[in-house]
């Protein structure tokens with residue numbers, strides 16, 4: 001069964017073809033460069049880029065999979081959460097195709113697709129229940145997944161998402177955009193405890209706005225002292241990355257202990273981080289807790305995970321949508 005996945009929730013326009021759960025093609029055009037000078041995503045620019053790119057990406061995905069559009073059996077599209085203007089482009093494209101090709105379509109939750117990513121290409125067999133960790137530019141959440149239609153949020157950030165804070169700190173420190181990959185690259189293990197930063201934590205909920213403010217005050221202080229050079233920035237962002245990611249790791253372990261579920265599917269852009277990936281694998285070795293980490297190529301927003309989850313929901317849970325289905329920003 002060929003599934004077309006469509007992802008347009010933020011700044012990536014992506015289409016993928018999966019054959020059952022195997023990824024046959026996955027094409028993404030990002031409008032990231034157009035947002036760079038603003039140091040963050042501008043929704044209007046993202047929407048216009050989706051409009052320009054969706055048809056191109058769709059045709060490239062078909063070409064790369066070496067199939068015609070008539071071969072598509074199911075259309076799976078991200079319908080929440082995301083930027084509403086961006087979601088509308090993907091959802092309407094999916095509905096139009098569904099009408100024209102007379103094929104069913106299904107709307108999937110973007111965050112659920114992030115933690116479906118480790119199961120793509122039949123890398124692992126899905127065993128319920130499991131916990132999941134999504135850390136991205138817009139979300140930082142821990143879930144209990146009894147099935148893909150029975151998902152409960154156990155904890156989440158009460159303010160900024162972790163990736164968002166990487167981006168905002170890098171912007172304030174003039175290190176570039178997006179901040180996650182830049183800080184990941186600058187990170188120096190020797191400096192991880194140079195400053196002792198803390199993140200907020202209430203049960204399994206998290207807070208990152210305080211650590212962001214602390215980094216901003218450090219900038220002002222160091223600038224006053226004439227010490228805000230690259231070495232100082234490296235010390236500060238290394239200590240920040242360590243504190244933020246360790247808080248996420250420890251909170252995840254708390255959830256594992258509390259619910260006695262020893263499988264954690266992890267996805268989202270921040271899971272590309274080298275320190276975080278190594279740390280989770282190190283814990284896996286020591287404790288036996290399985291961390292199913294999204295392959296790096298599927299950590300950022302992509303349509304392969306959308307196609308994979310849509311295929312699963314349609315075949316295992318009998319879910320599909322009619323043309324009245326609406327995209328939802330949250």
Ligand code: AMP
Nearest residue numbers: 136137163178180181184269270272273
């Ligand atoms: P997403 O929202 O899933 O598209 O992921 C984008 C977010 O992931 C942005 O906030 C990026 O800064 C962040 N990100 C990407 N790569 C890394 C990395 N290597 N380390 C930390 N954060 C990252």
Ligand code: MG
Nearest residue numbers: 136268269301
């Ligand atoms: Mg995402």
